[in-house]
Structure formats: C-alpha cells, structure tokens
Amino acid sequence: MDRKARFAGRHALVWAIALGMLFPFIVMIGTALKPPTEVFSLPPRLLPEQWEFGNFEAALSAMPFWRYLGNTLLVSGLCVVGSLVSCPLVAYSLAKLHWPGRGLMLALVLGSMMLPPQVTLVPLYLLWNKLGLVGTYFPLIVPSFFGIPFFIFMLRQFLVGIPDELLDAARLDGASEFRVYWRIVLPLARPALATVAVFQFVWTWTDFLNPLIYLSDSSQYTLSVGLYAFFSEHGVDWGPLMAASVMFTLPALIIFLLGQRYFVEGIATKGLK
Amino acid sequence: MPRRSTTSRRQLRLGLAFASPWLVGFVVLILGPIVASGYYSFTDFNLFQPPTFVGVDNYRTMVGDERFTKALFNTLYLTVFGVPLALSLSLGFALALNSRVRGLPLYRAIVYLPTIIPIVVSVYVWRWLLNAQYGYFNRILGLLHLPQPNWLEDPTFTKPAIILIGLWMVGGTTVIYLAALKDVPSETYEAALVDGAGPWQRFRAVTWPAISPVTLFQLIVGLITSLQLFTQPYLLAQTRLNAAAGGPDDSLLTYGMYVYQNAFVFLKMGYASALAWVLFLVTLAVTAVLMLTSRRWVHYG
Numbered sequence: 001m002d003r004k005a006r007f008a009g010r011h012a013l014v015w016a017i018a019l020g021m022l023f024p025f026i027v028m029i030g031t032a033l034k035p036p037t038e039v040f041s042l043p044p045r046l047l048p049e050q051w052e053f054g055n056f057e058a059a060l061s062a063m064p065f066w067r068y069l070g071n072t073l074l075v076s077g078l079c080v081v082g083s084l085v086s087c088p089l090v091a092y093s094l095a096k097l098h099w100p101g102r103g104l105m106l107a108l109v110l111g112s113m114m115l116p117p118q119v120t121l122v123p124l125y126l127l128w129n130k131l132g133l134v135g136t137y138f139p140l141i142v143p144s145f146f147g148i149p150f151f152i153f154m155l156r157q158f159l160v161g162i163p164d165e166l167l168d169a170a171r172l173d174g175a176s177e178f179r180v181y182w183r184i185v186l187p188l189a190r191p192a193l194a195t196v197a198v199f200q201f202v203w204t205w206t207d208f209l210n211p212l213i214y215l216s217d218s219s220q221y222t223l224s225v226g227l228y229a230f231f232s233e234h235g236v237d238w239g240p241l242m243a244a245s246v247m248f249t250l251p252a253l254i255i256f257l258l259g260q261r262y263f264v265e266g267i268a269t270k271g272l273k
Numbered sequence: 274m275p276r277r278s279t280t281s282r283r284q285l286r287l288g289l290a291f292a293s294p295w296l297v298g299f300v301v302l303i304l305g306p307i308v309a310s311g312y313y314s315f316t317d318f319n320l321f322q323p324p325t326f327v328g329v330d331n332y333r334t335m336v337g338d339e340r341f342t343k344a345l346f347n348t349l350y351l352t353v354f355g356v357p358l359a360l361s362l363s364l365g366f367a368l369a370l371n372s373r374v375r376g377l378p379l380y381r382a383i384v385y386l387p388t389i390i391p392i393v394v395s396v397y398v399w400r401w402l403l404n405a406q407y408g409y410f411n412r413i414l415g416l417l418h419l420p421q422p423n424w425l426e427d428p429t430f431t432k433p434a435i436i437l438i439g440l441w442m443v444g445g446t447t448v449i450y451l452a453a454l455k456d457v458p459s460e461t462y463e464a465a466l467v468d469g470a471g472p473w474q475r476f477r478a479v480t481w482p483a484i485s486p487v488t489l490f491q492l493i494v495g496l497i498t499s500l501q502l503f504t505q506p507y508l509l510a511q512t513r514l515n516a517a518a519g520g521p522d523d524s525l526l527t528y529g530m531y532v533y534q535n536a537f538v539f540l541k542m543g544y545a546s547a548l549a550w551v552l553f554l555v556t557l558a559v560t561a562v563l564m565l566t567s568r569r570w571v572h573y574g
Contacts, residue, residue: 014374017366018383024441027409028398040407086294099288109295112303114493114560116501118532119553122546123309124302125536146298177287206391208504213537224393231397232513238401245394256389260382263389
C-alpha cells in the first residue's frame with residue numbers, strides 16, 4: 001500500500017512538471033486557433049470555443065513565410081555541412097594523432113567554448129564589413145567550416161573510445177592517415193556525427209543575434225528575424241503572432257522528434273570531463 | 274620505435290594538418306578579433322571614419338555612465354538570482370525523473386522541448402502568458418489567491434519575468450544532471466540505505482558529492498551564459514521600431530544588450546569594444562574564482 005502511494009506520488013510529480021513545461025505550448029496553439037473576438041476574452045480561456053485557421057491565413061499574408069523557411073533551411077543546411085566537414089577532422093587530430101601541442105590545443109578549444117560572443121562581436125562585424133559581406137549569408141555560414149568548439153570536444157570524446165589497434169592495423173597495411181580517417185574512423189563515428197548534425201541544425205535554426213546583425217534585406221531573413229520583424233511592424237497582434245509562432249516551431253519540433261536520441265546523448269556528454 | 278625524430282615530425286605535420294581548419298579559425302575568428310577589440314576599445318570609432326586613438330577615455334566614460342551601471346546591476350541581479358534558481362530546479366527535475374518512473378524518455382523529451390524551439394517564439398509566447406490583463410499566468414496566480422503583478426510593465430517584476438523564462442528552459446541542465454545521476458555508484462547508495470540513512474542524508478552523503486563536478490561545470494556555464502544574456506531581455510523589451518529600448522525604466526537593459534546597442538544602434542564601436550573587454554575580464558575572473566574555491570566542495574571520485 002505504502003509502495004503504491006509512493007509510486008503514485010512520484011508519477012503525480014512528474015506529470016506536474018510535464019504539464020508546466022507544456023503549458024506555454026498549449027496556450028500558443030490555443031491562441032493561434034482562436035477567432036479574433038476570443039483572443040481577448042476575460043477570463044482567458046485555454047482552448048477556443050470556435051476553432052478556426054484565420055490567424056494562420058493572416059500571418060501567411062502578412063509575411064513571406066515560405067521564403068523565410070527556405071532561407072532558414074539553406075543557412076542551417078550549409079552550417080550542418082560545414083560542421084560535418086571540419087569538426088571531425090579536428091577532433092581526430094585531438095583524439096588519435098600524437099603530436100606535441102595537442103594538449104594546449106585541447107585547452108584552447110575548451111577555453112573558446114567559454115568565450116562570450118560579445119567580445120568578438122564588433123571586430124567580427126568590422127571584418128565582414130571590410131570584406132563587403134555584411135548583408136549576405138557568409139557571416140552566418142563560414143564559421144561552421146572552421147569548426148565549432150563544442151562539437152569538436154564532443155566528437156573528440158567519442159573518438160577517444162575507438163581502439164587504437166583498429167587504426168594501427170590499417171596503418172600497417174599501408175593506408176594513409178587520411179584513408180584511415182575516411183574509411184575507418186568516420187563510419188564508426190556515425191552516431192556522434194548525427195548528434196553534431198541535429199545540434200548544429202537546431203542551433204542555426206533558432207539563432208537570433210547573428211541574423212539580426214548580419215542580414216539587412218528583409219528578403220534574406222531567417223524565420224527568427226522574420227518573426228521579430230513581424231512583431232516590429234504589427235505590434236502585439238496576438239492571434240496571428242501565435243499562429244506564426246506555431247508555424248516557426250513545427251520544423252524544429254519535427255527535427256527534435258526525429259533526432260531525440262542524439263540530443264539526449266549529445267547534451268549528456270557535455271557534462272563529462 | 275626506430276627513426277624517432279622523423280616519426281615525431283611526421284606526427285606533428287599530420288596533427289597540424291588535421292587540426293588546421295580550427296587553427297585557422299581560431300586565429301581569424303577568435304584570437305584576432307579579441308586583440309582587435311582590445312585595440313578598438315582605446316579608440317573612437319563610428320564605422321564610417323577611421324578609428325581615432327583616445328587612450329582610456331572609453332573606460333573612463335563607463336564610470337559616469339548611468340546606463341552602464343544600470344546594465345551591470347541588472348545583469349548581476351539576473352545572474353545572482355537566476356543561475357542558482359535554475360540549477361536547483363533542474364536538479365530537482367532530474368531527481369524526480371530519476372526516481373524509477375515509467376515513460377522516462379517521454380518526460381525527458383518534454384522537459385527538453387522548450388530549449389529547442391526558436392528563442393524568439395519562446396519570448397513572444399511568454400510575453401503573451403505574462404500579459405497582466407489577458408495573460409494566463411496571472412489567471413493561474415489568481416486562482417491560487419496569489420498576487421498578480423504587472424510582469425512586463427512594473428520595473429520590479431521585469432527581471433523576475435526573465436528568470437521565470439529561464440526556469441522554463443532548464444531542459445539542457447536537467448538532461449546533464451540526469452546522466453550524472455545515472456552514474457552515481459549504486460553500491461555506496463545501498464550501503465547508506467543499510468546504515469539507515471534517510472533520503473536527505475543519502476542525498477547529502479552520496480548523491481551530492483558524486484554530482485559535484487557536474488554541478489561545478491554547470492555553474493560555470495550558467496554564469497557565463499547569464500553574464501552575456503541578450504535575446505530574452507532584448508525581445509521582452511522590444512517595442513515597435515525602437516532597437517534602443519531597455520524595458521520600463523531600463524529594468525531589462527542587460528550588459529549584452531548595452532554592448533549591442535552601443536555597437537549597432539549608436540554606432541559607438543570603440544565604446545562597445547571597451548564594454549566587451551570588461552565583460553571578458555569579468556567572465557575570466559568569475560571562472561577563476563569558481564575553479565579556485567571549488568576544491569572545497571567538489572569531489573572527484
């Protein structure tokens with residue numbers, strides 16, 4: 001009896017947490033589906049009495065949603081490519097190649113994870129400005145091709161676990177180091193690479209500060225800046241704003257559901273030392 | 274190992290070759306900009322004319338700058354209250370989820386969910402939730418017979434609103450804590466149980482020491498993230514077509530926002546660089562202090 005009560009208590013607590021976390025989503029969807037007259041009802045009701053999609057139509061006609069979606073997909077996709085090309089190379093060097101200075105470099109990678117982006121904000125902007133690339137996607141995409149410290153560290157932790165004997169056997173057979181990397185290491189690292197891909201995708205997808213600074217023409221906007229601009233122009237038009245929010249959330253949600261396993265494993269390695 | 278020196282030179286070449294993308298990136302995108310922003314911090318620079326050297330003027334300006342003081346105060350407020358609260362809540366969530374509940378992956382996904390949706394969406398949804406008149410949050414507080422503050426208009430409550438949004442987004446830290454809790458050695462735990470230790474004693478004697486390295490890590494990351502907080506206050510303070518807004522009575526003006534405003538709204542690139550450097554030094558100092566004091570309470574098993 002006592003065990004049963006404790007079992008129920010535990011589940012009630014977990015349900016309460018889950019409900020609290022989901023509540024804002026319920027409100028967002030509920031508001032998006034309400035007709036304008038119901039949005040400002042007192043007292044506020046959770047779900048609409050009359051369900052309708054007028055807010056979605058209003059949001060779609062007030063902004064080029066599909067264009068923003070395409071832009072965001074392009075930027076996020078290219079950042080994923082960049083990270084997948086560069087990060088495993090660097091991680092391999094840190095995990096499996098024995099060279100002097102490797103320890104120092106690992107320390108630099110870890111230190112860079114801690115650097116506040118504001119410190120490099122102004123000079124980086126000036127750099128891109130000098131290159132004439134402010135107002136293009138280059139400032140958003142190029143950094144990923146140089147490697148992102150968090151992903152390098154995560155991949156390094158994964159690669160350390162691959163037995164050296166496996167690589168040495170291939171080296172003795174005369175395989176070049178790059179061939180060892182390409183034919184043996186990368187296929188083994190597939191789960192870790194998937195983790196990098198989902199993280200990079202969602203981070204770029206939801207990024208706000210960089211597109212805010214670097215994109216000037218509204219036809220280039222990503223979803224985040226697009227929604228920001230929508231708010232600036234239309235103010236607190238809550239129905240369409242929440243409808244737009246629902247549409248902005250859906251793609252990230254789909255990626256999350258597909259790659260959930262990788263998120264959980266990836267974020268957990270962050271705490272490893 | 275024969276031919277040691279050629280081997281090690283080959284190793285060095287290979288190591289550098291594989292590491293080259295990030296090494297180049299580090300110099301061009303991190304080290305160079307840090308040095309450059311150090312230089313700009315001693316100049317007056319508006320983007321259109323070449324920078325002119327002004328010595329320590331920018332740093333001296335901060336001393337008398339009321340918005341600087343305000344931004345610093347707001348940021349410290351959010352950090353001092355927000356970080357410990359968020360860490361405690363995420364540890365609480367992790368403990369609850371770790372207590373042999375059925376359907377753990379689902380609950381874990383739900384707790385993590387708020388951290389993967391666009392932050393712009395999160396803040397707007399919370400602006401709506403915290404609306405004093407039509408918002409659902411005050412409605413719930415009302416049903417519980419609690420006071421219903423005007424979260425977004427009353428300068429006393431705007432910062433608690435930011436902390437509240439932060440508490441909703443503790444999914445990342447919760448998942449890390451959950452992974453750490455799974456690694457707590459169960460033998461020690463059972464030994465404590467046999468010794469007749471209660472839940473609180475078991476937590477103090479077994480769980481807390483075992484997760485203290487992860488706590489230190491999360492504390493450092495949390496402090497750094499909080500010191501550079503930008504998007505949440507920026508969007509809560511957003512008014513139509515006013516990028517220099519700081520919320521009611523500048524109560525939402527954080528340090529990160531002030532750097533941004535000086536650089537991209539007022540085009541004071543020199544002053545913004547000086548501000549950024551101060552933030553950099555504060556971040557380094559806070560991290561160093563934490564690392565040094567950690568020996569007293571962090572146990573590496």
